[in-house]
Amino acid sequence: MKVLVVEDDRTLAERLCELLQADGFRVDVANTGADADFLIQTERYDALVLDLGLPDGSGANYLQQWRDAGIELVTLILTARSSWSDKAAGFNAGADDYLTKPFEPAELLFRLKAMIRRAKGHAHPQLQIGELQLNTHLNQVLLHGLALKLTAQELRLLSYLMHAAPAIVSRTELAEHVYERDKEPDSNVIDVQIGRLRKKLGGDYIVTERGQGYRLVAPRPSD
Known part of the structure; x- marks a missing residue:
């Protein structure tokens, strides 16, 4: 933020x-x-x-x-x-x-x-999408009830996406709101970091909207 x-x-x-x-x-x-x-x-x-x-x-x-x-x-x-x-x-x-x-x-x-x-439309300090939870007071992320180990940058990215969900967040918006002014990355860097975060979350939580950006969604239950 x-x-x-x-x-x-x-x-x-x-x-x-x-x-x-x-x-x-x-x-x-x-x-x-x-x-x-x-x-x-x-x-x-x-x-x-x-x-x-x-x-x-x-x-x-x-x-x-x-x-x-x-x-x-x-x-x-x-x-x-x-x-x-x-x-x-x-x-x-x-x-x-x-x-x-x-x-x-x-x-x-x-x-x-x-x-x-x-x-951003959230009254409760704990944000939840599917089995993914973010305690905004503690900056703690739980997935299926277990603490998820994230880097500081991954936590900032996830927090912004969760606050914005289910809206699409562009790469430009992420660069402006998540990174320091003198460290604003290009799209390739953001894509790489989103990819790392996606691997840790699993379950298709982060959806890439072609030409628009990313959004966070609850994965569909498997059959």
């Missing part, structure tokens, strides 16, 4: 980046509202972590502008402002959730993952 962190405190922004990357997220960072606006207009993200007190304006005002422009990016406001009026302004601008500083890193991850799941 690809997240944009908008935070003018560079030390905190770095901490957030490390926290999210360690949990499998791809992260971009903007230190001003203008930088965030450029990235949001030119990139696609799964979620936004937004500070209210930015050096070039209110985060809530920027969020309102994005909502008015039809940008429905799920947004977690992360700020030191804890008054009800600040929270009301954030939610009225279009925030999906609100977390005050200082915060527990695990709580931020839980809230962010829950927002992304709900935006």
Whole structure:
């Protein structure tokens, strides 16, 4: 999943980046509202972590502008402002959730993952397709009730496909949302890594849609 962190405190922004990357997220960072606006207009993200007190304006005002422009990016406001009026302004601008500083890193991850799941149509933290299960809190994959050993990259690919299922995910979308900006692969690399993941899953879970991409489905029971 690809997240944009908008935070003018560079030390905190770095901490957030490390926290999210360690949990499998791809992260971009903007230190001003203008930088965030450029990235949001030119990139696609799964979620936004937004500070209210930015050096070039209110985060809530920027969020309102994005909502008015039809940008429905799920947004977690992360700020030191804890008054009800600040929270009301954030939610009225279009925030999906609100977390005050200082915060527990695990709580931020839980809230962010829950927002992304709900935006993709999943209410429960455990995603399941056939006998394949993904616990989004623990980043644990079970197949037929047994833990499946995956590399970090395979886990990121599988997580994105499971969140999107049963929709088709293009190679371009995988490159943009699963891989770091300076490590975006070509189609051949993605095909190879999908092939390795497919072998571990078995059962025809990953279907290749010619000319379109991949989608995750529950295998048909054998006769």
